[in-house]
Amino acid sequence: MPFIDFFNFQPKNELEKGGRQSAPIAQDDNEPAKTCPNCHRQIPLSQLWGNDHCCTNCDYHFRMNSRQRVSFMTDSGSFTELYAGLCADDFLRFPGYPKKLETTRNASRETEAVICGTAKIDGRECCLFVMEPYFMMGSMGVAVGEKITRIFEYAAENSLPVVGCTVSGGARMQEGMLSLMQMAKVSGAVKRHSDAGLLYITLITDPTTGGVTASFAMEGDIILAEPGATIGFAGARVIEQTTRKKLPQGFQTSEFLLSHGFVDAIVPRAQQRKTIGSLLKLHSGGAENG
């Protein structure tokens, strides 16, 4: 596993424009590979998967689906999914939504844009929610809001910490105002969990924007972020159109939020499990070796 240099890690937004040129990694021509959007090398899938979906050359963090993230982050066999079938239909009769739901459900093999459950991370029990980038980019509708609300209520009842991995384009416009209301609903559940003295850790992944940034992504006691993730309230293009200004380099990256005081730490994937596990231990109220 390559050593990750925290300080010299290049956020992908800057590199995507030009990109470094380098020779391809030696590989079996028959093996399928992915092109790294950062260093443009061809990375064989087996190498990518063996490296937590990070580029073996430059450590660019490839997107992970929610199931991959759960198995990567939690102790083997410890995850029990809750509220799995919960979903919502096209209750507003919104143009194109039924088709979009069908396509995204078939492609992602998920019913909704978040999975919730209980798990152990480095031996510590917790509640977990992981948003799904391949389901309408983690868009938050009523089912997403309900599932996350329930997992916070479950955690409060059972005195458990919550670990939440966010990835989202924001509230789901196809569900109208009720999707916006989920921001308040989830925030209420986070507040109750917090008032009970319980820990909530957020791990913000690429991209987390809009209504999720303006609610539970930013409500953690401890806010962690993956390197190079896009994190913001408004979309970069909207800001450019509104202000007619050129956006500064590295704007709305994890590193930008860290330097402006809105993220506690940037944690590369290789260290996430250990970092979160030790935070859970630190907040478990026992002795150091307990």
Place this chain on the structure above:
Amino acid sequence: MAENTAYDRVKAARANNRPTGKDYINALVDNFLELHGDRRFGDDPAIVGGVGWLGGVAVTVIAIEKGRGAKDRLTRNFGAPNPEGYRKALRLMKQAEKFRRPVVCFVDTSGAYCGIEAEERGQGQAIAENLMEMMTLRTPIISVLVGEGGSGGALALAVADEVWMLENSIYSVISPEGCASILWKDSGKAADAAQSLKLTAQDALDMGIIERVLPEKEMGKEGFYSVLRAELCAKIEELEILPLPELTEMRYRRFRALGAQQLAGE
């Protein structure tokens, strides 16, 4: 007369001659004293807050102000608040909680400001904090949407015990223009998008998102304001007699229920 389409209401909600936040404060609140600043960064002119008397009740009032006339509108950033505006609002709400004053909010914004500095100062975090803190604020909160209710920027002042909307105000997860350009790559289809988004006061009432639709007859006139003042005072009186744990429990349940009817697959 033909029924107003959703987009007619969008246009009415945005109309320049509509009373703005400060008009409501001036007309409804006696001896209003504006209190400035978030004590952290600055003072956001897009949000006006302070204390005064509503009928015989001491209240904290917070209003989003779009401004009147070109110069004032520019100063007010067209009613698009920055993070320090939301933080000022929260500071005043916490002050209201301490002194057991009810909070009344007047909401009218196309949305929280989408700017470079707003992102640098944590627009998302500022809104998120308001949502969390308002949910358990130990004093009654009533929010009235008087014009545009633009997404999270409006919700950040509308986590309340009751939310009311004027009949031509709108409340939407995204602007109809933004929605149309995503859906059909054509912002000109905003009228169709407005219809699909179900953003009118009546739609919000039907979905349980608000408690009341307020008629706009005589809007901006003395009769209109005196009815609104009386309704606010009556509701405050009703909420003030509730024990605080019951009040915050009811507020939690109010939002907790939203979306429940639309769920499937359990």
